[in-house]
Amino acid sequence: MGISINHISKSYKHVKALQDISFDVKPNELFGLIGPDGAGKTTLFRILTTLLIANEGNATIAGYDVIHDFKEIRKHVGYMPGKFSLYQDLTIEENLKFFATIFGTTIDENYDLIKDIYVQIEPFKNRRAGKLSGGMKQKLALCCALIHKPKVLFLDEPTTGVDPVSRKEFWDMLKRLQQKNITILVSTPYMDEAALCDRIALIQDGEILQIDTPETIVKQYPKTIYNVNASNMYQLIMSLKAYPHQYSVYPFGEFVHYTDTRDGFNPDELKQYLQAQNLSNITIEKTQATIEDSFMEFAK
Structure with a gap:
């Protein structure tokens, strides 16, 4: 029934x-x-x-x-x-x-x-x-x-x-x-x-x-997601949002979920950019999409 x-x-x-x-x-x-x-x-x-x-x-x-x-x-x-x-x-x-x-x-x-x-x-x-x-x-x-x-x-x-x-x-x-x-x-x-x-x-x-x-x-999530972390979470989010090639940026637990507009994204290039913003202890690693990521994508 x-x-x-x-x-x-x-x-x-x-x-x-x-x-x-x-x-x-x-x-x-x-x-x-x-x-x-x-x-x-x-x-x-x-x-x-x-x-x-x-x-x-x-x-x-x-x-x-x-x-x-x-x-x-x-x-x-x-x-x-x-x-x-x-x-x-x-x-x-x-x-x-x-x-x-x-x-x-x-x-x-x-x-x-x-x-x-x-x-x-x-x-x-x-x-x-x-x-x-x-x-x-x-x-x-x-x-x-x-x-x-x-x-x-x-x-x-x-x-x-x-x-x-x-x-x-x-x-x-x-x-x-x-x-x-x-x-x-x-x-x-x-x-x-x-x-x-x-x-x-x-x-x-x-x-x-x-x-x-x-x-x-x-x-069905169309992008590769990266877990990004650094010494200052607020500054990290603001810097990522100002990055010219960012597609999406939002907090996810202790990390920031980041996706890039380019297919040939280079994490080292992003790390250099963040270091230039006076951020330290920077980590950038690939991660799996979640339902929350998918929801944020569909809700755009």
């Missing part, structure tokens, strides 16, 4: 949140919507989960139309919004029972689906949700989204503000859920998480930039 999105557009007064969005998510696929804040990810999720109506276009979820079959869709999808939206004053167990009751089921009936996740927070089942850590809130919200055994799961920036260990645990859980015949659409601003998806769509300013597997998108 997949997702089909056809020419969806949505505007808020003079702001175009989504512009002619079209793509399909295959049954049982883990599909990532990758883009920065304000790209339109949440607006699209709200349309697909029947909370908003698009200005143009249509979409189907598990074969149901988001307009005409909205009541049926709500029975078959799980939605975890970006902001923690469970009841802060209820305990873990009370929240889970409440959502199970809404969908006419019980915790026991679908326990096999949430067991791997719930066992991690069960020791704290009597703790109020508002007192949980970010990682535990995340796991509780996922349990509540799964308690009615949905066919399609929507996760809107589920790991934002969560520590790296909890982020890894969360993606491990998604991989296990995928094996239980659940179609998953997840959005994230973290480019490193894109590599964990089967396919991804890069989105910026309400427009889709590219759709493909993470591996294919990275292979």
